[in-house]
Amino acid sequence: MNTKDMLLEMLNIYSPSSNEGEIAKLIKEYMVKLDFENPVIDSELNVISVNGKDKPYVFLCGHEDTVPGMLEVKEDVYQIYGRGAVDAKSSLLALILGARKAMDRGFKGKILVSAASGEESDSKGINNILKNYSGYDYAVFGEPGGPMNITAGYKGRLLMKVCVKTGTHHASSSWMEANSVDLLMDLWTAIKNKYGSNKDFNSVTAGITKFNGGQYDNMTPEQASMYIDIRYPKSRSEEDIVNEMKYYMKNILKENYTYDIASRTLPYISDIKSPLVKSFKSGISKNGMVPKLIFKSGSGDMNTLGNEWKIPAITYGPGNTQLSHTGDEVIDIREIDSAVNVISDSLIDLQGNQS
Structure with missing residues (x-):
């Protein structure tokens, strides 16, 4: 199954927060078919697979839920429309496929690949992961920003x-x-x-x-x-x-x-001099783009994990962030393929920088 077919199948499952059961099953099926190690669905409907054992230890996390509001799923050549096309099923798919490609190319580090629940509501998914896992060196979260941009900071939020x-x-x-x-x-x-x-x-x-x-x-x-x-x-x-x-x-x-x-x-700003940021800059450059650090006024699971684990973390993924939570979510499938290559190259580079 190619990237386009996988995304269309994901978008055809309506999965607003608190309704992640069906999409979690599909993500687990994908991980099984892609030979990820022992993918499981935990008590909060996160899908998790831990692979490898050497350094570096990398945590990859996309989210499987969306905001409410069903949108028609349709395609037009390279354009894919639907709720979650931008925020953030495309980014989740890019992380999964990027990790698989890196491992196929010889990445030996430990990777926890996760599809988190509740990111658009109560963050129940990431909070449950924080309770049950630890010890990772770096974290990458899947959210739209464009394949050439690295999100290095989010504001804090008070409701x-x-x-x-x-x-x-x-x-x-x-x-x-x-x-x-x-x-x-x-x-x-x-x-x-x-x-x-x-x-x-x-x-x-x-x-x-x-x-x-x-x-x-x-x-x-x-x-x-x-x-x-x-x-x-x-x-x-x-x-x-x-x-x-x-x-x-x-x-x-x-x-x-x-x-x-x-x-x-709480707000979170990444260490822009960390090996993680340097490797993603390298990965973006290798794919013919000029890397750029961006800072967003929103907040996400990166805030929660970055402040709790106190490790370098970034957010990365395809798509125009201004289309998030709108009725006009659309993604160019070529952006996803580009992001997959960047993630794979960045992980390989990160492994090479380990002393």
């Missing part, structure tokens, strides 16, 4: 939930006092004006992701809540950011509000 309670009035008397929705809208406007337009990697950004308020169509809402997704660079601390948000809440909401950090992810 903050803010709730407000106020008095309620007949809708015809809404002028009597600001209600809970009014107040949260004012709060979000202030936060958006401060952080909403920041595009620089070294700045704090914020986006509203959920808003809920009101129960009856003839009464002003008594309570309302919203989620704010905050991304921040390594130069800023969580404490500083929370204090800034508390300042806005205190001055706008005044009282009768609560806030909670629903989830948090």
Whole structure:
């Protein structure tokens, strides 16, 4: 089965977070056919295979889940469309095929190849892997960035939930006092004006992701809540950011509000002088491209593992990252084949640099 057929089969399995069972079975079948050592599906539906035993010890991790929203799977010559075509089944497939090609060419290092669950939601997959495996020297995560780009850093993330309670009035008397929705809208406007337009990697950004308020169509809402997704660079601390948000809440909401950090992810910046980065630069160059380090405003499993294991880690994979989580996911199959070659060459180079 060629790369194109494998990807089409993967995309035809709809696998949003918490529904990874079917795609996990397919990935395991692929690994068996490709002669990976004893691939297993663990308790969190990760697919894992550990191969080889010599240095270096390399952890390769793509994710098998997608965001919700089914898309039509179709092909047009080299273009493949479907949910996960960009984020990130193409990258997962490139890691699997790249590892296999490297081993076929004589790579003797220890490689843990994994397809993780829950990356787009609660990170249950990577957290379970962290509990059960350790001792690796380098990590490579599969996410879109383009075959010439190495993602060397991600921002941290705070997901903050803010709730407000106020008095309620007949809708015809809404002028009597600001209600809970009014107040949260004012709060979000202030936060958006401060952080909403920041595009620089070294700045704090914020986006509203959920808003809920009101129960009856003839009464002003008594309570309302919203989620704010905050991304921040390594130069800023969580404490500083929370204090800034508390300042806005205190001055706008005044009282009768609560806030909670629903989830948090620490920022991660890779060691750009590490053998891992050097080997991937070499692998990209060998395939006729000019390597480039990029830093993304998002976050991923690399943040979690990089901060826990404290090893050099990068993210690499085919595809236009701006199409992630959109209704326009499309990948050029030639990008996947190019990424496979880069991964294989990079692993061979990494092995050669071991002393």
